[in-house]
Amino acid sequence: MISPSLLSERSTVNAVFIAMANQSQAKPSLAVDPNSGFCLLTRTFHSLRPDHPVPPLSQPLSIADYACSLLPTSVSSTTVLIDSVTGRLLSYSLFLRQVKNLASSLVSLAPLSKGHVAFILSPSSLHIPVLYFSLLSLGVIVSPANPLSSDSEVAHQVQLVQPVIAFATSSTAHKIPNLQYGTILLDSPQFLSMIDGLPGNVNSGSGTVEVSQSDTAAILFSSGTTGRVKGALLTHGNFISVISGLHYTRHLNSNDEARRVYLFPLPLFHVFGFFALISSVAAGDTVVLMRRFDFGEMLKAVERYKITTMPVSPPLVVALTKSEFASKYDLSSLRFLGCGGAPLGKEVAENFKVKFPNVEISEGYGLTESSGLATRMIGPEETKRHGSVGxxxxxxEAKIVDSVSGEALPPGKKGELWLRGPTIMKGYVADETATTDTLDSEGWLKTGDLCYFDSHGFLFIVDRIKELIKYKAYQVPPAELELLLLSHPEIADAAVIPYPDEDAGQIPMAFVVRKSGSNIIASEVMDFVAKQVAPYKKIRRLSFVNNIPKSASGKILRRELVTYALNGSVSSKL
Structure with a gap:
């Protein structure tokens, strides 16, 4: 459990951290190209990032304790959480006290212990971070899910993770079956008494829980865009590796020491929101939480709370760039966007920079299976490498593997990205087949993404291999066409899918959302794309729609569009 003496120990921890960071230097092997990181002997790409201090894996440590050990000593009265709707806030001192109170209450009342699974079905609120840190400090496995999930989806998730307890709200609890320790409502007087530490609810003798870094910290669900949802088993050590790298970068860059004010438009049940929350708390930043995403409410929150930083997905960058609505708000406080979830086009990034010249976009790449992070951009020079994810x-380590020959490829060649490193999951819960299909015997994670590294070690995502459109003998990446469509000034959003065709096998079909006031027609859109691509990549079918369905992380739900295309009417065919 989180120690009450941590605040007094943090100055020593940070001093050691900074000293170790200043001494660290990159130590690439002599066989590794110092520019690309590629080793000709092993056909493997290696990281060229400088060393940074990470607790030894043999040291018992939960991600909650580790994050709190990094907190600055002066943070006690600083605001850690703000509800964007109500304006209610929580200071770090109260946050740490509530975490301790809740952990003690859960041990006493449930009683929860290390290895138990807690299922969480709730929108973002001030209670969720307190709940996460409490459960993680106890060694209880956190398994959050989308509160908008259907009854059948929740039933499948519960069957996978086998929780002993659930945390929900009055509006979501009905979806959860009976569990050993029941379901606790986060909007109930019972929960409030638990975090307030009222008499009778705190077991002062619960003691400290020893959590190993190899213990599972969370079971996070994959997006389910390419099949039925799976639960990735992620350890405390996985997240400690992620947070230590992010924390090191903050200390290394003297210009990045100022406290940030984050707005979280992404949900906390998604891996991006999950690790970004922990990282923000570890840095002593302030996090403004949105209960649900709404573009207008997001703009209001940026203006009201002087937001400096946001984790975003590419569709949100497009919306900020193209929306005339955004110009009605004072967004001058924005300084940094951490972008992930899908490729961000060069033209989109450049257009954003024209509109927001003082905002830096740092792209990164990760999967649920890699604890949300594998590559990223660091510093203004790297962020100029448009189209890359860092x-x-x-x-x-990484490999680019040819899908036909299985050969590992050098820089500049496209193939499936394989990853190996300290943030890779243990496997999928209750799914050995999916685990062995994704993780090989040497620990390589097969990402399913078509990628390449350039000669300077920057990774570029082409598309999902399973989503490539097979037009005759050619492969067409939907993401490439989508980026072209989004560059059109009269298009607000777009998606491209494979559409079955008797002669070609599949043809590219586009779904397009017109910008407000636009009367652009299908032939004009198709001609716009055709002038910029090879003949086999042309858009050959098109439908105008009001919106593009996306997951909570901003990924296009192509399966829904395919179903619509096959069952609905299409406005134009070429």
Missing amino acids: RLEKNF
Whole structure:
């Protein structure tokens, strides 16, 4: 359990951290190209990032304790959490006290212990971070899910993770079956008494829980865009590796020491929101939480709370760039966007920079299966490498594998990205087949993404291999066409899918959302794309729609569009 003496120990921890960071230097092997990180002998790409201090794996440590050990000593009265709707806030001192109170209450009342699974079905609120840190400090496995999930989806998730307890709200609890320790409502007086530590609810003799870094910290669900949802088993050590790298970068860059004010438009049940929350708390930043995403409410929150930083997905960058609505708000406080979830086009990034010249976009790449992070951009020079998702994180290795020959490829060649490193999951819960299909015997994670590294070690994502459109003998990446469509000034959003065709096998079909006031027609859109691509990549079918269905992380739900295309009417065919 989180120690009450941590605040007094943090200055020593940070001093050691900074000293170790200043002494660290990159130590690439002589066989590794110092520019690309590629080793000709092993056909493997290696990280060229400098070393940074990470607790030894043999040291018992939960991610909650580790994050709190990094907190600055002066943070006690600083605001850690703000509800964007109500304006209610929580200071770090109260947050740490509530975490301790809740952990003690859960041990006393449930009683929860290390290895138990807690299922969480709730929108973002001030209670969720307190709940996460409490459960993680006890060694209880956190398994959050989308509160908008259907009854059948929740039933499948519960069957996978086998929780002993659930945390929900009055509006979501009905979806959860009976569990050993029941379901606790986060909007109930019972829960409030638990975090307030009222008499009778705190077991002062619960003691400290020893958590190993190899213990599972969370079971996070994959997006389910390419099949039925799976639960990735992620350890405390996985997340400690992620947070230590992010924390090191903050200390290394003297210009990045100022406290940030984050807005979280992404949900906390998604891996991006999950690790970004922990990282923000570890840095002593302030996090403004949105209960649900709404573009207008997001803009209001940026203006009201002087937001400096946001984790975003590419569709949100597009919306900020193209929306005339955004110009009605004062967004001058924004300084940094951490972008992930899908490729961000060069033209989109450049157009964003024209509109927001003082905002830096740092792209990164990760999967649920890699604890959300594998590559990223660090510093203004790297962020100029438009179209890339950055360089490999420290201690990571990568291969670009030809899908036909299985050969590992050099820089500049496209193939499936394989990853190996300290943030890779243990496997999928209760799914050995999916685990062996994704993780090989040497620990390589097969990402399913078509990628390449350039000669400077920057990774570029082409598309999902399973989503490539097979037009005659050619492969067409939907993401490439989508980026072209989004560059059109009269298009607000777009998606491209494979559409069955008797002669070609599949043809590219586009779904397009017109910008407000636009009367652009299908032939004009098709001609716009055709002038910029090879003949086999042309858009050959098109439908105008009001919106593009996306997951909570901003990924296009192509399966829904395929179903619509096959069952609905299409406005134009070429």
